[in-house]
Amino acid sequence: MRKRPGIGAIHKQRVEQERFRGKATELQDNVFEQMANQMEKFRTNLETFASKHRNEIKKNPTFRKQFQEMCASIGVDPLASSKGFWSELLGVGDFYYEIAVQVIEVCMATSQRNGGLITLGELRQKLIKARGKAQHHQNISNDDIIRAIKKLKVLGSGFSIISLKDTQDSSDVLIRSIPGELNADHTEVLKIAEAQAFTTIETLKCKLKWDDVRCQQILNELIRDGVAWVDGQSTTKTYWFPSFFKPLINEG
Amino acid sequence: MEFSWPWEYDFPPFFTLQPNLDTQKKQLEAWRKLVIDYCRHNKIFVLDVQESMPLFQNKTIDRQLSSEGIKRVLEILQENQQIEWCDKSKKQCFVYWKTPQEWGNLIYRYIIDKGMTNTVCTFYELTEGDDVKNEEFAGLDKSILLKALETLEASNKAEVIMFGGSEGVKFF
Structure with missing residues (x-):
């Protein structure tokens, strides 16, 4: 026990x-x-x-x-x-x-x-x-x-x-x-516009294979955000980006 | 000396009124500044809106500000009291890169410095004479000169007098 x-x-x-x-x-x-x-x-x-x-x-x-x-x-x-x-x-x-x-x-x-x-x-x-x-x-x-x-x-x-x-x-x-936020579409457009500081709907359609509506939509959003400017005096409407515009970049 | 254009002048969309109102505000502000700088540099006292000039037109990039755009820029300038319409037709305006008050003060300081109080000067002497050709107010438009002298009259520093068909002013 x-x-x-x-x-x-x-x-x-x-x-x-x-x-x-x-x-x-x-x-x-x-x-x-x-x-x-x-x-x-x-x-x-x-x-x-x-x-x-x-x-x-x-x-x-x-x-x-x-x-x-x-x-x-x-x-x-x-x-x-x-x-x-x-x-x-x-x-x-x-x-x-x-x-x-x-x-x-x-x-x-x-x-x-x-x-x-x-x-x-x-x-x-x-x-x-x-x-x-x-x-x-x-x-x-x-x-x-x-x-x-x-x-x-x-x-x-x-x-x-x-x-x-x-x-x-x-x-x-x-x-x-x-x-x-800039979404992926915005970034794609910026990539294309970077070299010349501008782009057009035609260019976007051709390079990104987007339809008109999508191109216009994204460009409108970039305009709304104050990132893009419109030039209505060229043969086709052109969208410009001051951020990439060389004379501005090089200015004091 | 060559006028140095701002970067915007080479930026094609600068000549198209921007649809985004925030951007448009910045655009009009840049235009306002450009008009004033351009007029100051070229000593433009009276701006003829209908006259074609490099200010609103960049031939190099083939762009020009529309008449609607010009109208908006001038409205902003007017709000800032930097222009004044010459008459109701709104074809010409005085450009005040200096206000009449500022011109008045400038002229009065010159008179004091030269000890010319209590003598009478003609308008011609004041703006076109050899003695003043290095002064900033040399070449001043007559209507603006008159407005400038009126501001001095209001503070009893000058009196505009007419004699024998010519106009003169006495400073105190």
């Missing part, structure tokens, strides 16, 4: 449990301490690395891109917060915030004429003009601008990036600074 547990046994069990718990806490503390040590070490190394390459990161767009990619691979986003020690140390955050603010300024200043749709090329040209003459101000890559714009997403859907070609080539990218 099994002996039924007595008061003593229960007491013993409780003492053992307490001891285990104590050990567990001790172990946890150890691990935490180790982690903290490692983090501290990591941080020191990082600081050394960062301060050593600080200028390089700030001045060299290629290096900056590699640095960004390295950060991403270990799950760190140096731009996540302007208070993070990364940005405090490097001023990297500031660098992108600065660009982001200038992007907003340029987009606002030009939206009057281009309906809030600007090519990355023009945007970069205007940014460089707006920034100081110092070399490190001038060296901003398309990649930097795209990164800065992506940071603006936290402010809502105000800024979006539209790829006109299926490649990763960032020169064929449009930045939209007015809320409102």
Whole structure:
């Protein structure tokens, strides 16, 4: 017959449990301490690395891109917060915030004429003009601008990036600074209009195999959004896009 | 110096009134500015609406603003008090790239600088004379000159006088 547990046994069990718990806490503390040590070490190394390459990161767009990619691979986003020690140390955050603010300024200043749709090329040209003459101000890559714009997403859907070609080539990218979605049809029309800054219903019908109604509908929507202008003085009605109009892009 | 046309002038749809009202507003504003800049550059004081001129017509791209378009642009200019119709037929208008008040002040400052108060000048001396040929008001249209002097009269800085068939003004 099994002996039924007595008061003593229960007491013993409780003492053992307490001891285990104590050990567990001790172990946890150890691990935490180790982690903290490692983090501290990591941080020191990082600081050394960062301060050593600080200028390089700030001045060299290629290096900056590699640095960004390295950060991403270990799950760190140096731009996540302007208070993070990364940005405090490097001023990297500031660098992108600065660009982001200038992007907003340029987009606002030009939206009057281009309906809030600007090519990355023009945007970069205007940014460089707006920034100081110092070399490190001038060296901003398309990649930097795209990164800065992506940071603006936290402010809502105000800024979006539209790829006109299926490649990763960032020169064929449009930045939209007015809320409102451009759907796939709109993008198709923009792709066709890009080279000459204008298009016609005939061209669209021929290239996209759409019917009249669809072409007209999409063009009307682009007019409604202030992206397209109508020219009624050519042989067939022509639809123009200031965003792609070279004399405008090259103007101060 | 050659007038530097804005980018819009080479943009064909600029010459077609835009169906989107927001876009049209921007378009008319660009036209308003262009008219003023063009007139200032070419020292045009009176605009003849029916006269064909490069302002509303770009021969290079074969585009011209319709008379309806011109009418709308002039309406905007009038709302801004930058033009005034010469008469009811609305064929000609004064263009005020400076208001009569501004012209008045400019002339008065010139008179003070030259110490010419209390003397009488003829209208001709004031706008066509050799002494003023480098002044901004050289060549000023006579009707606008009169309006400018009226603003000075209102503040007792000048008095327009007629003598022997010619017109003159005395400044105080």
